[in-house]
Amino acid sequence: MNQTSSSGTAETVPLAPGIEGVVADWSSDQRAFKKVPWGKAMMWIFLLSDTFIFSSFLISYMTVRISTTVPWPNPSEVFGLEVGGVEVPLLLIAIMTFVLISSSGTMVLAVNYGYRKDKVKTFIFLLLTAALGATFVGMQAFEWSKLIFHEGIRPWGNPLGAAQFGASFFMITGFHGTHVSIGVIFLIIVAVKVLRGDLDKMKPGFMTGRKGTYEIVETMGLYWHFVDLVWVFIFAVFYLW
Amino acid sequence: MAHAEGQHHAAAAGHHAPAAGEAHVEGQQHPLGIYFKIWGLLFVLSTLSYLVDYFHVQGYLRWTLIIIFMLLKAGLIVAVFMHMLWERLAMVYAILLPPLLLLVLLAIGAGEADYTFLTRTTFFGKANAAPAAPAPQQPQRPQPAQKQ
Numbered sequence: 001m002n003q004t005s006s007s008g009t010a011e012t013v014p015l016a017p018g019i020e021g022v023v024a025d026w027s028s029d030q031r032a033f034k035k036v037p038w039g040k041a042m043m044w045i046f047l048l049s050d051t052f053i054f055s056s057f058l059i060s061y062m063t064v065r066i067s068t069t070v071p072w073p074n075p076s077e078v079f080g081l082e083v084g085g086v087e088v089p090l091l092l093i094a095i096m097t098f099v100l101i102s103s104s105g106t107m108v109l110a111v112n113y114g115y116r117k118d119k120v121k122t123f124i125f126l127l128l129t130a131a132l133g134a135t136f137v138g139m140q141a142f143e144w145s146k147l148i149f150h151e152g153i154r155p156w157g158n159p160l161g162a163a164q165f166g167a168s169f170f171m172i173t174g175f176h177g178t179h180v181s182i183g184v185i186f187l188i189i190v191a192v193k194v195l196r197g198d199l200d201k202m203k204p205g206f207m208t209g210r211k212g213t214y215e216i217v218e219t220m221g222l223y224w225h226f227v228d229l230v231w232v233f234i235f236a237v238f239y240l241w
Numbered sequence: 242m243a244h245a246e247g248q249h250h251a252a253a254a255g256h257h258a259p260a261a262g263e264a265h266v267e268g269q270q271h272p273l274g275i276y277f278k279i280w281g282l283l284f285v286l287s288t289l290s291y292l293v294d295y296f297h298v299q300g301y302l303r304w305t306l307i308i309i310f311m312l313l314k315a316g317l318i319v320a321v322f323m324h325m326l327w328e329r330l331a332m333v334y335a336i337l338l339p340p341l342l343l344l345v346l347l348a349i350g351a352g353e354a355d356y357t358f359l360t361r362t363t364f365f366g367k368a369n370a371a372p373a374a375p376a377p378q379q380p381q382r383p384q385p386a387q388k389q
Contacts, residue, residue: 025331033332044336052369055343059350063374066354069361074292094291101287105280108322115270217325218269229315235287236311240303241292 009136025150037215040222050179054230057172058237064164073160075239078151079143093239096139097231100180103132104228107221114217119194122217126191129224133184140177144170172234179227190220269324279321286317300304 015034016024026032033041079089091163110125147153147169155170157163193199193212202211290310293303320326325333 013356015329022330022334025329032335034329036332038253040334044332048336048339051340052343055340059343062347063350063354063357066351067357067361069358069365074278090291090294094287097287097291098284101280101283104318104322105276108276108280109273112270112273112276130328209285222323225318228322229318232314232318236290236307240290241308 003170006176015041037209037213039215039218039219041083041218043222044084047222050226050230054175054233055167057175058233061168061172061238064168065162066160068164070162072162073158075241078147078160079239082100086193090239092143093235096136097235098145099132099136099139100228100231103129103136104225106132108226111218111221114194114199114214117200117214119197119200122214123191123195126194126217126220130184130187130191133187133224133227137177137180137184140173146174168238172238176227176230176234183224183227186220187224190217260288269326269327271324275321282317283314286314290314 015021016041025034029139054113061091076089077087079091079093080087080089081216082088083091106125110122110129113121113125138211152159155167160165192203193203194217199212199214199216202213204210205212205216267352270285287310293306298306319337325337
């Protein structure tokens with residue numbers, strides 16, 4: 001199937017800009033999301049649903065934190081690291097934040113080189129992104145084990161203060177970490193497809209009969225940036241609050 | 242052959258005329274410079290929000306700064322890294338407007354939690370609810386929960 005034809009008659013009719021364009025797009029035949037590959041639109045809709053999941057977690061965290069009469073453990077101290085005998089507050093989390101932002105940067109480069117059909121560079125940046133993601137997960141594993149084994153924090157209680165701290169922490173960061181881990185796996189899969197030339201040959205992927213194009217790198221990028229986006233909110237409301 | 246080529250904003254080697262490319266399914270390709278600028282900006286904003294904690298900024302100033310930096314970072318990521326800036330408005334609205342509903346959930350949650358806190362302090366009292374472990378370790382930080 002020729003994918004270009006999926007945009008149908010729009011080939012000849014110029015698309016209206018602005019609000020007029022919104023009305024025209026939504027009231028048009030065939031598809032509302034013009035100039036966007038279907039995979040990207042679907043990824044956005046998935047991310048929208050994921051937004052609601054993470055927001056529900058963060059809002060319920062807010063609710064238990066406001067309603068508890070027991071002092072909340074101070075994240076600044078709980079997540080501090082000792083460097084050369086000096087306790088630096090929140091150091092681990094700050095490093096994790098920078099690692100994740102860097103991975104977003106390398107991802108954006110991968111997408112860019114993908115559209116230039118630069119296989120090797122795309123592959124390198126995808127792999128670099130995956131490596132940074134894996135580093136992030138590794139640091140999170142370190143953080144979890146520190147909290148579980150040294151601080152005695154459990155989902156049902158902890159010696160530092162409010163019992164809800166553990167439940168919120170493990171639920172929110174656990175879900176986010178799972179997203180990062182899944183992202184790392186898919187980054188590696190996409191990287192291999194790029195290097196092998198699957199996308200140049202338009203070989204279909206394993207879950208679809210559609211032809212593979214470099215758009216999948218951008219779709220992958222959307223997921224990855226979303227993971228970074230969620231971390232921005234977790235960092236602000238869980239760690240800095 | 243499908244046109245997966247990006248919209249070449251700069252003088253990159255596009256091999257179809259800009260007018261013809263208008264209605265194709267297009268990828269997002271932009272000059273690298275903007276990505277590096279945003280990347281740097283995200284680093285700066287993250288450092289700033291870390292410094293808020295590092296220098297123990299407290300009270301309303303703390304929440305204001307944290308939320309401003311958070312929203313700026315989120316906005317930059319969505320707009321530039323996720324290319325929302327260049328998408329058609331029909332999709333931008335479809336994706337970005339629904340999350341506003343969450344503000345309702347946020348308001349309900351905050352209201353309900355305040356009420357729960359009130360009833361807990363009224364009927365159980367603060368003294369009974371003290372943790373078994375050592376006393377609260379952060380006298381410098383007012384209990385943020387009540388600040389809402």
